Amino acid sequence: MTDASKSAAGRSFFVADLHLTDERPAATGRFFRFLQEQAAGADALYILGDLFEAWVGDDHDEQVAHETARRLKSLAESGTPVYFMHGNRDFMLAERYAAQSGMTLLADPARIDLYGVPTLLMHGDTLCTDDTAYQTFRRRVRHPLTLALLKRLPMALRRLLAQQARSGSESAKTGKSAEIMDASAAEVVRMLREHQANRLIHGHTHRPARHIHAVDGRDCERWVLPDWYLNWGYVMCDDSGCTLRTEAI
Numbered sequence: 001m002t003d004a005s006k007s008a009a010g011r012s013f014f015v016a017d018l019h020l021t022d023e024r025p026a027a028t029g030r031f032f033r034f035l036q037e038q039a040a041g042a043d044a045l046y047i048l049g050d051l052f053e054a055w056v057g058d059d060h061d062e063q064v065a066h067e068t069a070r071r072l073k074s075l076a077e078s079g080t081p082v083y084f085m086h087g088n089r090d091f092m093l094a095e096r097y098a099a100q101s102g103m104t105l106l107a108d109p110a111r112i113d114l115y116g117v118p119t120l121l122m123h124g125d126t127l128c129t130d131d132t133a134y135q136t137f138r139r140r141v142r143h144p145l146t147l148a149l150l151k152r153l154p155m156a157l158r159r160l161l162a163q164q165a166r167s168g169s170e171s172a173k174t175g176k177s178a179e180i181m182d183a184s185a186a187e188v189v190r191m192l193r194e195h196q197a198n199r200l201i202h203g204h205t206h207r208p209a210r211h212i213h214a215v216d217g218r219d220c221e222r223w224v225l226p227d228w229y230l231n232w233g234y235v236m237c238d239d240s241g242c243t244l245r246t247e248a249i
Contacts, residue, residue: 010043012114014235016123016203017227019089021053022062027228030249035071038234042080047103048203048225049087049123056158057151058096069101076102085110087123087204091142092150111195115239120197124204124224127183127191134181141165182207183224189213192220199242201225201235208233208246 020028039045052065076082084103086093098105109122128134140146150158182205192200192215200222208226212219226233226246233246 011236011238012044012046013039013042014046014048014201014223014225014237016048016087016225017050017206019050019053019228020064020068022064024053026249027232028064030232031228032071034232034234035075039075039080040078044081044083045075046083046085046121048085048121048201049108050089050203051084051087052090054162055090055093056155056162057092058094059155060097061155065097069097073100073102085121085123088125088138092147109191109195111197114199114237117199118197119199119201120191120195122191122200122202124183124202127187127202128181128205129184129187130180181205185213188222189215199223208244210244
């Protein structure tokens with residue numbers, strides 16, 4: 001269990017894959033309205049990765065980073081805890097920015113008690129085990145030595161490397177089937193079994209839906225979070241269960 005666990009009556013929100021950037025103001029504006037109109041007063045807000053389009057270190061200087069920190073800090077100070085889990089685009093986000101934003105960092109995966117239901121939270125990229133090329137790249141880029149070297153590079157060079165990585169990722173996707181880049185059902189079942197969870201919530205795949213997986217004779221649900229490109233949305237959970245909302249920005 002993590003101390004992100006919540007048991008009091010109320011509601012909790014889950015978002016992922018916002019990919020905020022100064023170049024995408026519509027998504028940014030929609031997220032800020034969500035914080036004010038939906039998340040305010042909730043038991044908790046969980047951001048399950050890729051809050052930003054790219055994060056090259058806690059000295060990241062996009063205007064959207066500063067304004068997002070201010071608004072998340074305000075939400076946390078108003079009484080709604082904010083939890084953040086790294087995604088594949090913002091895995092370099094560290095303690096300094098988390099503190100500025102009032103966010104608590106979560107490990108991936110994290111198991112919480114969500115209104116009495118053992119729930120597993122993940123970004124979702126490690127579920128895509130059929131994409132072996134990506135998994136190899138992920139292990140290399142997140143190695144402690146690689147991260148230490150990246151943090152020492154000048155900002156301009158880190159930005160260039162991030163841009164090249166995004167371009168390479170988009171090019172690689174054109175040669176892969178949608179199934180390869182989706183979550184593996186076998187890996188989903190393995191994770192639910194290993195962590196003894198009845199529910200899984202994750203992002204990354206940009207395929208919002210609710211799925212049912214049979215695990216050792218019990219039905220477990222998997223909620224996939226939407227991205228915030230042309231559409232936006234979230235999963236909201238309370239003591240009666242979870243619902244998915246997605247609509248056009």
